[in-house]
Amino acid sequence: MKILAIETSCDETACAIVENGVTEIVSVVASSKDFHEATGGIVPEIAARKQIEFIAPVLDQTLKKYSKNVDTIDALAVTVGPGLIGSLLVGVEAAKALSIAWSKPLVPVNHLVGHIYGNFVNNKESIEFPALVLVVSGGHTDFILMRNHGAIEYLGGTLDDAAGEAFDKTARLLGLAKYLGGVQLSNLAATCKVNKAIGQLPRPMIDMPNYDVSFSGLKTAVKRLIDKNVYSPEVIACEFETALIDVLAAKITRAIKKYKPVSLLLGGGVSANTALRSRMQLIAKDSSISFNVPPLSLCTDNAVYIASAAYFNYKPKTIENIFAKPSLGVMDEA
Secondary structure (H helix, E strand, C coil): EEEEEEEECCCCCCCEECCCCCEEEEEEECCCCHHHHHHCCCCCCCCCCHHHHHHHHHHHHHHHHHHHHHHCCCEEEEEEECHHHHHHHHHHHHHHHHHHCCCCEEEEEEEEHCCCCCCCCCCCCCCCCEEEEECCCCCCCCEEEEECEEEEEEEEECCCCCHHHHHHHHHHHHCCCCCHHHHHHHHHHHHHCCCCCCCCCCCCCCCCCCECCCCCCHHHHHHHHHHCCCCCCCHHHHHHHHHHHHHHHHHHHHHHHHCCCCCCEECCHHCCCHHHHHHHHHHHHHHCCEECCCCCHHCCCCCHHHHHHHCCCCCCCCHCCCCCCCCCCCCCCC
């Protein structure tokens, strides 16, 4: 089965065609990131206008790369949430129009669930269940037990700032970037040869017997550490990254002991973080379970994993019952 998917939840306009949920055929992504860097953050109105500008060219390029008749496409999929309402509407309405024009079934997809399926595309290894999943992105940090496709259980998550948001805001505190500076922060942390500030930052909720996390206080602690003017930026970056990953690692380790999964999966933009990947891989190895993480191209927003999620959770709806849902949670129906 070939599914064409559209993703417009934030500042990327993406389209992809994936076969049987696992084989990427075509993927096209256009981003308005450069426009938001100038303002130090996403301006929803600008993001939506750029989605309108990009959606037709992205679809056109996708079909040209596919170079086959649309009759060979079996179904359509679209992200319905969570995300920016204006941006979501562009993708949802475009998908509805194509569904009518092409007489194809349309599958609404929860973007957070989609993140999980970056692990299933172009993966030569078979992922076994139950699987423990950590979704870490700019707006979400979720611990999920996945018993099978369509059978997930929410274990816990962020009570305030998500991991990606904490990375980006800390990068701003360090003067690395005004917008999406998490990558720069991680690169800076990697240059730290000795963490002289080890233990200077808190590990919030690390000992709490649950799977919830809170990183807003960690950012405040970083600001205080910077103001002391004792440690170099690379040391502070390293200590911040270590503190945050320590918390995630402790929660994952606790969940593995309780739920005894056979697989550990990462998903979301922060799953591209090298230190996080290495730490989770070590935990999986020590626990004798398999470890899976998407390739870097499938960590950030794209339509490939949306198509995959639609295949493995195939529930088409009539267009009258498909809406943009900006506040969708990971357990909410798309």
